[in-house]
Amino acid sequence: MDFHCHLDLYPNAREVYREACLRNTFTWLVTTSPKAFEATSRVLGASPKVLITPGLHPEVAQQKVGELDLLLEQMAGVKAVGEVGIDGSSRHRASFELQCSIFRAVVERSKSLGGRTLSIHSRQAVNEVLNELHCQPGYGTAVLHWFTGTATELRTADRMGCWFSVGPAMFTSGNGRAIAARLPRNRVVPESDGPFAKIDGKSVLPWSAERTAKCLADVWLVPLDEAQKLLADNSLRLLNLMEVC
Structure with a gap:
């Protein structure tokens, strides 16, 4: 499974899409803008194994x-909504x-709709993200993608019930490994963040x-099989929360 992937932005997007449908039981394709969501949905089409969601990336x-x-x-x-x-x-x-202001509008809208699952970018803005979520109880479920906050921010996010999506590129730095070691093990799911996330110059x-x-x-x-089971169990629980399976 993959809970955060810009699958539409790979140079060979159609090929990667087909391969993901074969290899994965679930791939969450997050888009960077509402119009990109419309175009991606039209070009790649629907699959029960790929969830395509609208987003508005803070970088744009x-x-x-x-x-x-x-x-x-x-x-x-x-x-669900993301990124x-x-x-x-x-x-x-x-x-x-x-x-x-954009993120506040998204969280408020999520609450008004009865709750949505949000794939959230929070680089150097964890406090601001958590404050917006705190102000709108009932917004749904937060999945903090590639979390890079402090230990204090992590404890706050944990207390708020946030989930965390992590990928292999996170482990290429000592800080990333240290953060991953402290994540709540019952709320961690896999992501790739491809094609932006890279290892040895190659997109994940x-x-x-x-x-x-x-x-x-x-x-x-822990043994590999224990980590695999935790990720599998967590993934199924999150999918149930998302109501997409």
């Missing part, structure tokens, strides 16, 4: 803010307030869950 907030109303409209017809969130890195500081592919299990087994100091 300035370029895509005009599509926010479309996203809020699309949310009525889906059970959304806030990016507090220096590269995107100029749009920070705009990002926050959507069928990387086995590699993620091996990485988690190493940092959790």
Whole structure:
């Protein structure tokens, strides 16, 4: 399974899509904008094994803010939304307030619809993301993608019941491995974040869950089969929460 993948953005997207349908029981294809969601849904088509969801990536907030109303409209017809969130890195500081207002609108809309599962980007903005979620109880389920926050922020996210999607590229740094070791083991699911996530210069592919299990087994100091079972059990529980299976 893969709970966060930009499958539509691989250079050979159709081929990767077909292969993911063969190899994975579930792939969550997150899009970067509402119009990208429409185009991807049209070009790649529907599959019971691939969930395509609308999003508005914080890195393109300035370029895509005009599509926010479309996203809020699309949310009525889906059970999950992504990629959304806030990016507090220096590269995107100029749009920070705009990002926050967009994410707030998404979370408010999620609550008004009875709850949605959100795949959330929170680079250098974990506190802001968690504050928005805290202000809207009933928003649904948060899946923090590639979490890079502090130990204190992780404890807060854990107390709030957030889930965490992690992929093999997270384990290429010491900080990533240290964070993964502290994640709540009952709320971790696999992701690839391909094609953006890379290892040795090569994009991680959507069928990387086995590699993620091996990485988690190493940092959790458990046998591989135990890590595999945890990921499998967690994945099924999250799918039930998402109501997409």
